[in-house]
Amino acid sequence: MKVQVLLFARYAERAGAPIVEIDVTDGSSLAALWDEIRRRFPALSGDASPLMAIDRAYATPDRQVAPGMEVAFFPPVSGG
């Protein structure tokens, strides 16, 4: 299953792109998807605990990813 993943802020910079396509097995969790991203982008390997979102709402690492979902990973927020 191919998943389009949104990355923001430092993560996007480190990966060199704000959107990456990742191939994972069906039924993978967000945690497994992030592990795959860290393998593909070693510059992110030190980021063990990103914030995660599915369809524009925060999600926990155990959530399963399905085709068509909007998946995003990002660092701790610092707006305001």
Next chain:
Amino acid sequence: MTRSVVDAMFRITREPISVLQAMGAVSGPDRGAVATFCGVVRDHHRGRPVRSLEYHAYAPMAERMFAEIAAEAALRRPGTRIAVIHRVGALQIGDLSVVVAAGSAHRADALAGCAFVIDAIKARAPIWKKEFLEDGAVWLEGPDGCGPAAV
């Protein structure tokens, strides 16, 4: 009081922020108090001079989160209406980065609602700032700007 999606103002923008526009969105004949919070780009952070800031956002999620936080504020302070405008892109010292306006019948609800919303935004809204210093740039990560990561 219900509010339609149409008159709600929860916005990420690249344009300069109008405080009056945010205040207007929460004003009304039954509102005797409008409290505002303005975030302003500051020239120093943790003792180091800051030349400018760059804000990035996951805009659709941030705008959705503004609406959620405003709904929470209205539960805590019934009758309080909230507007949020947060700017992104390259900002200079003195620019407004965010405005929160809270309108209510009385000042206690407006002031408390405004404080609740800006605190929640800083803790939860998917927005990031990158500081440009004299000797490079750093991403701030965490609402207190702790754990900066060198670029």
